[in-house]
Every structure is written in structure tokens, then in C-alpha cells.
Amino acid sequence: MSSPLRWGILATGGIAVTFTKDLLKDPSTRGASDVKHTVTAAASSSSASRANEFLKEVGAPSEAKGYGSYAELVKDPNVDIVYVATPHSHHFQNAMLCLEAKKHVLCEKAFTTNAAQAKLLVDTAKKNNLFLMEAVWIRFFPICQELRKMASDGKIGDIRRVFADLSLGVDVESKFGTKHRMTNMDLAGGAMLDLGIYPITWVFQFLYHIQSPQHQKPPKVASSITKYAPTGADEMTSMIFTFPATNAQGIATTNFRVSYDPDDKNTAGPAIRIQGTKGEIQVYGPAYRPTHYRIIPAVDKDTGKDKAGFEFQDVTRDIPGHGMFWEADECFRCLKDKKLESDGMSWSESIVIMDAMDEVRKQNSLVYPEKIESTKYPLEDF
Numbered sequence: 001m002s003s004p005l006r007w008g009i010l011a012t013g014g015i016a017v018t019f020t021k022d023l024l025k026d027p028s029t030r031g032a033s034d035v036k037h038t039v040t041a042a043a044s045s046s047s048a049s050r051a052n053e054f055l056k057e058v059g060a061p062s063e064a065k066g067y068g069s070y071a072e073l074v075k076d077p078n079v080d081i082v083y084v085a086t087p088h089s090h091h092f093q094n095a096m097l098c099l100e101a102k103k104h105v106l107c108e109k110a111f112t113t114n115a116a117q118a119k120l121l122v123d124t125a126k127k128n129n130l131f132l133m134e135a136v137w138i139r140f141f142p143i144c145q146e147l148r149k150m151a152s153d154g155k156i157g158d159i160r161r162v163f164a165d166l167s168l169g170v171d172v173e174s175k176f177g178t179k180h181r182m183t184n185m186d187l188a189g190g191a192m193l194d195l196g197i198y199p200i201t202w203v204f205q206f207l208y209h210i211q212s213p214q215h216q217k218p219p220k221v222a223s224s225i226t227k228y229a230p231t232g233a234d235e236m237t238s239m240i241f242t243f244p245a246t247n248a249q250g251i252a253t254t255n256f257r258v259s260y261d262p263d264d265k266n267t268a269g270p271a272i273r274i275q276g277t278k279g280e281i282q283v284y285g286p287a288y289r290p291t292h293y294r295i296i297p298a299v300d301k302d303t304g305k306d307k308a309g310f311e312f313q314d315v316t317r318d319i320p321g322h323g324m325f326w327e328a329d330e331c332f333r334c335l336k337d338k339k340l341e342s343d344g345m346s347w348s349e350s351i352v353i354m355d356a357m358d359e360v361r362k363q364n365s366l367v368y369p370e371k372i373e374s375t376k377y378p379l380e381d382f
């Protein structure tokens with residue numbers, strides 16, 4: 001495909017601005033010469049003027065159209081793919097709108113509110129021969145690709161355990177209150193769907209994704225949730241995933257009240273530890289935007305002799321922007337190769353993860369309002 005991929009942006013909130021600015025960066029600044037992106041339209045559910053304001057703010061081409069409804073956006077013949085950037089409560093309805101209008105979709109995380117909705121999106125994409133991907137952007141960071149390759153090449157031996165955390169350390173009452181999308185159950189608020197998806201992704205990258213197909217079995221789940229009493233959203237969630245083919249364990253935690261990095265200086269240590277029989281990979285920086293890793297070789301505990309066969313390494317990888325362009329580049333490449341799904345974030349893996357999060361919610365009686373858990377499409381008055 002030599003012409004640019006033409007993006008439509010559905011919603012104009014915080015992440016839509018960040019993503020679109022990244023998308024419009026010159027690909028050569030990240031060393032990519034095979035991709036081209038443009039923005040041809042954006043829509044805001046509030047007004048066309050908000051959409052036009054957004055297009056100006058992100059520096060979109062002057063011909064890009066601003067719409068006052070999502071329904072108009074998906075009818076635009078100059079849009080190839082839609083980036084869905086609404087709260088997770090709305091992903092199912094919004095992504096269905098796009099797929100039914102025969103548009104390819106990149107849908108923000110968490111994919112949907114439950115696995116049943118995710119399965120329906122996948123069925124609809126398949127039926128309509130469309131590309132669909134959950135926007136778990138870190139999967140496409142070169143640093144993550146490098147670490148997955150290193151681990152699958154056996155550098156740290158058999159991986160037995162992964163610890164991963166993404167916790168904010170905020171005063172929930174003053175920072176979010178009850179209406180913010182992070183705590184509002186009507187918007188599928190809560191730590192797990194918003195933040196927990198990252199530690200879960202780290203666990204899955206190493207204990208599921210890089211495993212051979214016969215080892216890619218859904219994990220057994222044990223979990224505990226503490227709720228934010230005023231709304232019932234989860235504010236502290238800890239999960240243990242045991243993968244049946246290897247018996248390896250992934251411990252994923254997320255928490256609004258304490259931080260993975262309380263002093264913003266990494267004094268607390270790595271946010272992620274990938275532990276193998278020959279050594280350990282430690283990842284620093286927030287789980288959603290890692291920039292730095294260490295590899296620690298293991299020694300034999302009895303003899304003190306090296307077990308690893310490699311030296312300690314401390315590596316920093318700069319990100320030439322926010323880092324969201326890499327997932328957009330993946331969309332371009334998949335479409336160029338006529339692939340409906342990405343190997344980096346496959347449909348089946350998104351569904352296995354949604355299933356695991358459903359199980360965490362079931363174990364802790366965490367239920368969202370019926371309307372946003374519904375698999376009916378379209379839902380009136382949504």
C-alpha cells in the first residue's frame with residue numbers, strides 16, 4: 001500500500017489527542033520508511049465544532065472533516081480505519097458501529113467490558129472481512145518486542161514467574177471522586193479494566209504469548225478486590241494467574257491508592273520482574289510506557305558459579321514521541337498484508353484476557369450496569 005492509511009478518530013478526549021498527535025508524526029523520526037498515516041476525519045458526540053477544534057489541536061490536514069456524531073464519521077468514504085477512544089463502557093457499541101459500517105477498527109483498551117462482547121466484535125470483524133485490534137500499545141514498543149524475543153530465545157531459561165504492577169498512588173476522593181471514568185461504574189470504571197490490563201499484558205506476554213501454541217492455555221485465576229465504597233468500582237486488585245501447561249505463575253497487581261514508584265525515582269525497584277531459571281529481566285518505568293530494563297544473571301546458590309552465561313546489562317530505550325505510533329504502524333502493516341488480526345495482539349489472546357478478567361470480577365462480585373455489559377447491538381438510548 002503506497003497511499004496513506006486514512007484514519008477517522010472516534011471521540012476527542014485525552015487519549016484521542018495523544019494518539020492522533022503521535023499518528024501524525026513523521027514516521028522517519030522512528031526509523032519507519034514503510035508506513036504512511038493521515039487523519040481524514042474526527043467525530044465528537046458533543047458537537048461538530050468540538051471535532052473541528054480537536055482536528056486543529058492535533059494538527060490534522062485542513063481537509064479533514066469534523067462530525068458531530070459517531071454515526072456520521074463511520075459513513076465517511078474517506079475513512080479506512082477508525083480509532084475508538086471512548087471510555088471502555090462504550091467500546092462494544094462504538095466498535096460495532098464501525099464494523100457494521102465496514103470500517104477497520106483499532107479499539108482502545110480494555111477491549112470491552114466482558115468477553116462475550118469481545119467475541120461478538122471478533123465475529124463481526126471476521127464476517128465483514130475487517131481488521132480489528134485492541135489497542136494495547138505497549139505490545140508494539142520495540143523494547144517489548146526485544147524482551148519477548150530475548151525470553152523466547154531462552155536467555156533467562158524457563159520462565160517460572162512474572163510479577164507486574166501498575167499502581168497510581170493518588171487520593172481517590174480528590175483526584176477522581178465518583179463521576180470520573182476511573183471510578184464511575186456507568187463508564188466501566190475501576191483499576192482492573194483501566195490499569196490492570198497492563199500488568200496482565202506483561203504476564204501474558206511472557207507466560208502465554210511467547211509460549212508454543214500447545215502451551216497457550218487459559219490460566220487458572222485467583223484474585224482479590226477492594227472496592228471504592230461510594231461507587232463499587234475496584235480500587236485495589238491483585239490477581240494470580242497459573243498457566244496450566246508450564247505451572248508458571250503471573251502475579252498482576254493494580255491499585256489506585258499506592259504507587260509502583262512512590263518517589264518518581266525508581267527507588268522502589270522495577271515495576272515488572274520476569275523470572276527464569278537462568279536469570280531475571282527487570283523492567284522500569286510505568287507498565288504502560290517502559291523505557292528501561294536490566295538483565296540479571298543467576299548464580300548457583302550452592303557454588304556461587306554463574307548459571308546464566310551472560311553478563312549483567314542495563315539498557316535504556318528512548319521513545320521518539322509518546323509511543324502510540326507503533327500500534328498504528330502495526331495496523332498499517334497488517335492491512336497492507338491483508339491480515340484481519342495482528343500476531344502481536346491477536347483476537348484469541350484479547351478474548352482469553354477478557355475471560356480472565358471476567359473471572360476476577362466473578363470471584364469478587366464486581367458487576368457493571370446491565371446496559372454496558374449487554375451484548376445487544378444496537379442499544380437504544382446509548
Ligand SMILES: NC(=O)C1=CN([C@@H]2O[C@H](COP(=O)(O)OP(=O)(O)OC[C@H]3O[C@@H](n4cnc5c(N)ncnc54)[C@H](OP(=O)(O)O)[C@@H]3O)[C@@H](O)[C@H]2O)C=CC1
Pocket residue numbers: 010011012013014015016043044045046050085086087088090108109110135137181187193194288
Ligand atoms: N493507551 C493509553 O495509554 C490510554 C488509553 N486510554 C483508554 O482510552 C479510553 C478513553 O480514555 P480517555 O481519553 O482518558 O477518556 P476521556 O474522558 O478523556 O475521553 C473520553 C471521550 O469519549 C467520549 N465519550 C463518549 N461518550 C462518553 C461518555 N458517556 N462519558 C465520557 N466520555 C464519553 C468523549 O468524547 P466526545 O465528546 O468527543 O465524543 C470523551 O471526551 C479508555 O478506554 C481508556 O482505557 C486512556 C488513557 C491512556
Ligand SMILES: O=C1OC[C@@H](O)[C@H](O)[C@H]1O
Pocket residue numbers: 194195288
Ligand atoms: O491506559 C492508560 O495508561 C495511562 C494511565 O494514566 C491511564 O489512566 C490509562 O487509561
